[in-house]
Amino acid sequence: MAAVDEQPFSPGTYDVVVVGSGPGGLQTSYCLARLGVDHAVLSRDDVPGGMFQRFPLFQRLITWTKPDAPADRKTREYEWYDHNSLVADEPELRALVPPEMNREYDLPSREEMLRGLAAFAKRARINVRYGCTWEATRREREEIVLQTSDGEYRCRAAVFAIGITEPWIAPVPGLDRATHYVDVKDVGAYENRRVFIVGKRNSGFEVAQALLPWARQIILASPSPVQTKTLALSPLRVRYLHPYDEYARGGPGTYVLDAAIDRVERGADGYRVVVAGTTWEGELTFEVDDVIAATGFQAPLQDLPDLGVATVSDGRVPALTPFWESLTVPGIFFAGNATQGARGLGKRGLGASSSAVNGFRYNACVLASHLAERLGKPVSRPRLAGSELVPYLLHELSHAPELWIQKGYLARVLAFAGGIYDQGIAPVTHFLDGTVPDALAATIEVDEGGTIFPILYLRRSGEVHEHPLPPHPLHVYENESYRQEVEAILR
Ligand SMILES: Cc1cc2nc3c(=O)[nH]c(=O)nc-3n(C[C@H](O)[C@H](O)[C@H](O)COP(=O)(O)OP(=O)(O)OC[C@H]3O[C@@H](n4cnc5c(N)ncnc54)[C@H](O)[C@@H]3O)c2cc1C
Structure with a gap:
């Protein structure tokens, strides 16, 4: 056998x-x-x-x-x-x-x-x-x-x-003739060529960055503007933003355009791409050697x-x-x-x-x-002594990688039901929709301006109250002032 x-x-x-x-x-x-x-x-x-x-x-x-x-x-x-x-x-x-x-x-x-x-x-x-x-x-x-x-x-x-x-190609007439990101193999093949890249997200910028030393001209285009505020917080900025930097400084040969792609036509020696501005008036036509669809997966x-x-x-x-x-x-x-x-x-x-x-x-x-x-397998839900509660919460808020990476998404959850029970890490949305009458979720959030702060969601008799805590420049919350604040909230 x-x-x-x-x-x-x-x-x-x-x-x-x-x-x-x-x-x-x-x-x-x-x-x-x-x-x-x-x-x-x-x-x-x-x-x-x-x-x-x-x-x-x-x-x-x-x-x-x-x-x-x-x-x-x-x-x-x-x-x-x-x-x-x-x-x-x-x-x-x-x-x-x-x-x-x-x-x-x-x-x-x-x-x-x-x-x-x-x-x-x-x-x-x-x-x-x-x-x-x-x-x-x-x-x-x-x-x-x-x-x-x-x-x-x-x-x-x-x-x-x-x-x-799996490659996904946006429904643009003629774009199915382009090379998808997944099929771009050898950057040397783009030496001295004019390349039009459809898409201005991770894979678009990744290809553009790799082609900078090779291509003669690179145009990146998609309807939505590059969200510079979002980019400032994205891992993308570390690796792939030279093309954007060149364009933002008016550097020649690299263009990052806000434009809807109207159509891609195949010509005798390459492609013609017709675009309409989304943050500017008018239409432009590009004659290029290659079109790359970086429109996602x-x-x-x-x-x-x-x-x-x-x-x-x-x-x-x-x-x-x-x-x-x-x-x-x-x-x-x-x-x-x-x-x-x-x-x-x-x-x-x-x-x-x-x-x-x-x-x-x-x-x-x-x-x-x-x-x-x-499936009916019990998962351990350890009990905490009352004196452990505040130090435990401050420790989790300061050090738990789940909360720091899955900000506002995963939380440390504690239930109060004849004792304090550690429910483990759980989705914040589940906690908010949940049915345990008395419970607490602790997580880390970021506001629109990029400020990081800890937050407690407290459910009491089924009603949820939100308690943001002040930010700290070093994100250190295990100190007296946070202890007092959390105690006051829990009281
Ligand atoms: C271009 C690109 C760059 C990325 N860079 C990063 C990065 O730097 N860091 C990062 O954290 N993430 C990155 N990601 C996100 C990345 O997709 C994930 O981090 C990770 O690889 C996803 O893991 P996964 O297990 O979900 O899927 P995958 O790693 O894609 O694995 C899918 C698995 O499912 C199997 N499978 C699929 N269909 C079937 C089937 N029908 N039958 C049997 N098996 C099947 C496949 O064989 C494979 O084993 C990137 C994504 C892309 C597209």
């Missing part, structure tokens, strides 16, 4: 089936295993790491890892300084990306990231059935049935950690929309509950980059980071606890 199937997870019935072996799938499997949840992991890849086997195309991430930091690498607090490693309870499984870095940069290269993920999969003994493609889906009463290249898998909950890297949802899975963003991303379950089809969950389909409160400035490893690694841990409870 072993010769018949040497791979783990033969087709059959499991409580949970996870699809994907990128960082989202690996983190989810690790957390489910810690909680003793029976699950299978399937992936059409041959090795762990998902998208990082191919992207970012120009080889360096936009998310930081600081190999040396004020916190020790083996601590939970260090996660705030390392936005790329997967997270674990065991010190020996923590911070596996920094040892792979050669320190040329505080942003790991794609290869370094991939090695860090592979080390995590190996040391945490995450089993994956590789080379197994999920092909179709159906529901049979309470079960989700996944049809795969290796046979049928039945489960009570399916977690799709399938990423958002979509999740490879296959037949899930036919099953009733609702989507947002032009069908590219699933619409999700606070616990990352399809809003419309119970039992279908998402992990990894696709967790951005649960937007959270989104009420203030810079928010959650669910589309990057630093954010979705925590979403995966919260999802695993949620699934464990749904």
